[in-house]
Amino acid sequence: MAFLFLGLAAILGIVSLVCFILIIVKMFQNDDSTLGIICIVTIFCGIGGLIAFVMGWINAGKYNASQLMLIWTGAIVGSVILNIIGSALGAGELPQ
Structure with a gap:
């Protein structure tokens, strides 16, 4: 049962990745290419997603991306909750 929750969390993680890519595209479409490049480069450091998320909310009106x-x-909140539930149910334990 725990793997079901973790599988759903993984699907939400993919949704989150797609949203990240769409926000980067919106940045380039709205002449914020420097910000888009910074987010792409720093995604490998772990902060690019956070930068894109925060700047996406700040510029949601400009990007016309409120629904996105x-x-x-x-997706982020759901993934965190499902990961916590899956871990609490013991998905981290290996079957013996």
Whole structure:
């Protein structure tokens, strides 16, 4: 049962990745290419997603991406909750 929760969390992680890519595209479409490049380069350091998320919310009106940001926020919150439930149910234990 725990693996079901973790599988759903992984699907929400993919949704989150798609939202990240769409926000980067919106940045380039709205002449924020420097910000888009910074987010792409720093994603490998672990902060690029956070930068894109925060700047996406700040510029949601400019990017016309309010609904996309709500979906991304829901995916992040849902993934965290499902990961906690899956871990609490013992998905980290190996079958013996």
